[in-house]
Amino acid sequence: MxxxxxxxxxxxxxxxxxxxxxxxxxxxxxxxxxxxxxxxxxxxxxxxxxxxxxxxxxxxxxxxxxxxxxxxxxxxxLALLPQTQPIPEGIKVKDLVAYGRSPYTGFWGRTNQTDQDIIHQVMQETGISELAEQLVSELSGGQRQRVWLAMTLAQDTPxxxxxxxxxxxxxxxxxxxxxxxxxxxxxxxxxxxxxxxxxxxxxxxxxxxxxxxxxIIQQGLPSDVLTRELLKSVFSLEAQIHQDPIAKTPMCVVE
Amino acid sequence: MLLISWLSLFTWSSITISPLDALQALYQFDQDSIAQHIVRDLRLPRVLVALLVGACLAAAGVIMQGLTLNPLASPSVLGVNAGAALGMALVSTITPWFGLLGTTVAAMIGGGLAWSLVMLLGSGWRTGNEQGRLVLAGVAISALCAALTKALVIIEEDQASAVITWLAGSLTDARWQTFDAFWPVAVVGLLGASLLSPSLNLLQLGDDNARNLGVSIGCVKLIGSFLVLLLVGASLGAVGSISFVGLLVPHMAKLLIGQDHRRFLPIAILLGASLVALADTLSRAIIFPMETPAGAILALIGAPFFIYLVRKKTL
CATH class of the missing domain: 3.40.50.300 (P-loop containing nucleotide triphosphate hydrolases)
Incomplete structure (x- = not known):
């Protein structure tokens, strides 16, 4: 472990x-x-x-x-993406994502080609490549969340x-x-x-x-954990458990 | 910056110095020329000290604002200046302590104590919350230190004039020995500041993100505070209390360059150096041949710019 x-x-x-x-x-x-x-x-x-x-x-x-x-x-x-994030003033999207490489960069925070490749890749994966030159403070909440996610991914942690x-x-x-x-x-x-x-x-x-x-009340596979009783005791919710028609995973429907 | 320094070498002198003298003193020194002697022995160290003081105070301001995430943080607002003044006043007025410590060391200790007290009272070690408290604590400690300094000056009148000149911040007495004592500390402080700048960048993202990105926050704050004391203590020990540079120059540099500490710190250092050299040059001009303290000139330049910043809300 x-x-x-x-x-x-x-x-x-x-x-x-x-x-x-x-x-x-x-x-x-x-x-x-x-x-x-x-x-x-x-x-x-x-x-x-x-x-x-x-x-x-x-x-x-x-x-x-x-x-x-x-x-x-x-x-x-380890990399953590916190729930609420500050809104940094005057920082461009690509620069914020690049900060994710800080644990790897050497003297003076300089990035090398590997760093640049990873930054480029995570920006593509999170769909923010076209926002690269914009200021983080000018983005919408959802866009900003994806920028922070990209920074966290740039940390490239297991x-x-x-x-x-x-x-x-x-x-x-x-x-x-x-x-x-x-x-x-x-x-x-x-x-x-x-x-x-x-x-x-x-x-x-x-x-x-x-x-x-x-x-911790319960842990394990979704199909084992999600039961009527658990939903009632933990969330005080009267709900039925059905099978998701597409993914075949358990799905709760509130009564 | 070079231009201001050169101007400063020959302008507004009681003995006429030509622009050419100023240059010749540097490159082809003429033993018989009084003007060139003045340039070499008085003007040159003075300009160099002015440049360094400006650089140090600007760097200290950048570090303090970076550490506290507070746009008002600067040596003068957060009590370091006042504390250093008190330390300096203590060793130069109270007889048993007289000469016990150099003024620079006394200024550093005084400034250090005041700064730690402000950080404790204003819970400055936790960033991001209740920024107002930090400034309030700074103002309160500054007032207390200033009151004690004044009391000392009144009690020990004989030694008072030196303290008063020092409080106003003047480069009149900057000589080669001032420079010699000053530059090693200044260089160490400035180098340290630039090494710290990547971490300062990450601190701007908040403590959680900074720690998450591998910054040891306590360590950075400790080193940063120590650098501030080196930079401010050395400057104050050399020329006395000069305010506004630490507060304003970081904002000027940010306006010009953007928020990346690695890039705006060098600009802030250059700007600070130029500004103090300029202020010192002007200080001789205003009521020539008398001198106005450079600190007063800086306040004159600084206040309007500060009002402009407040109006623009870029703080």
Missing amino acids: SLSTRHLSVGYHQKAIVKHIDLDLPEGKIIALLGPNGCGKSTLLKALARLLTPMQGEVQWQGKALHEIPSKQLARQ YLLLDEPTTYMDLNHQVELMHLLRRLNQQGKTIITVLHDINQAARYCDHLIVMKEGQ
Whole structure:
């Protein structure tokens, strides 16, 4: 297991939001973190990306606590796309994406040909090539989200952590994103993403982790995890589980 | 910048110096010419110190604004100047401490203490939140330090005149020994600043993104703060309190070049250097043959530009 937590408690202002979690994140999968608002899924994700310091326990990367690994080295292994992003003033799209290469660039942040190729490629994959010369602050919310995604992808890490990446996006871009995540997964990346849409998670992810009140309630294959009882106990939702007619994955329909 | 320096070498002198003298003093020094002696022994070190002071203060301003993400951050606003002044006043007025420390070191310690206090009070170590608090803390600490400095000046009247000249920031006393003590620190500080600039770029994306991209934030802030102290302490120790350069020049450079620290830092350094050299030259002109402190001239140039910036809302 490359990424795991040992007895992890983490939160804000001395108040634990994620409580005593032992979790091994399966390698090479698309993993969705699900749960109602305030259940701690974003907090857990941030702790996995060492943006929050554990109050108890630790997050381990290949058996080593995250804080023992040099920051730049870890930045070549894990990349996180936070849920809300600042709007940087006066930065062009291509320059922001290029910042994603910082963990690799040498003296003075200079990029080489490999860096340029990767930047070019991720901009194409996220469909922002034609925005390259524009200022990030002048884009729409959805476009900006794709630019930040491109920066995260430019980090070219085996682990990709995404916090509700589809928010602010049009439906077609949401679908494109999920397909892109699939492709990246096939190239060998492990993807851990917080999602709101249960059906989206069931359709595109291999492994679901369901959280409530800072605890992990259930995890496993979508077809095993998504049950009437779970939806009722975790989301207080009366819903039926049907089979998606196209993808043959479970799909919940609210009663 | 070269043009301003050259002008500064010969203009507004009590003894007539021709433009040619200024050049000859540099390339074909004539032992018998008084004018050339003045150029070599007085004017040249003075211009060099002015250039370096401008460069250092501009770089310090860039670092402070980059670290705090606060467009108002600068040595004068965040209390470093006032703290350094107090440190300087302490060693030059209170007898048991007199001469214990050089003024530069005293200025650095004073500035360092004030800056740490401001950062603690204004929770400046956490970026992005409550920017107003940082500035408020800076203003409060500045006022406190200024009050203490004034009290010292009143108590120890004998030593006061040196402190007052110093507070106004003047290059009148800049000689070769000032330059010799100043340049090594300045060069180290400026080099450090340019090495730090890629990290400053990433800090602008917010702490989360910066950390995610492999920046050790605590480390960068510590090194940055240390560089600020080197740059500001050395400048203040050399010529006294000069404000506005650190606040304004980074904005000028950003307006010209854009937001990439790697690119606008060198421009800010050049602009700062030119501006202080220009201000010093003008300082001799306004009520010739008397001198106005260069600090006052800078405020005169700086204030209108600042108003322009505020109106444009590009902060």
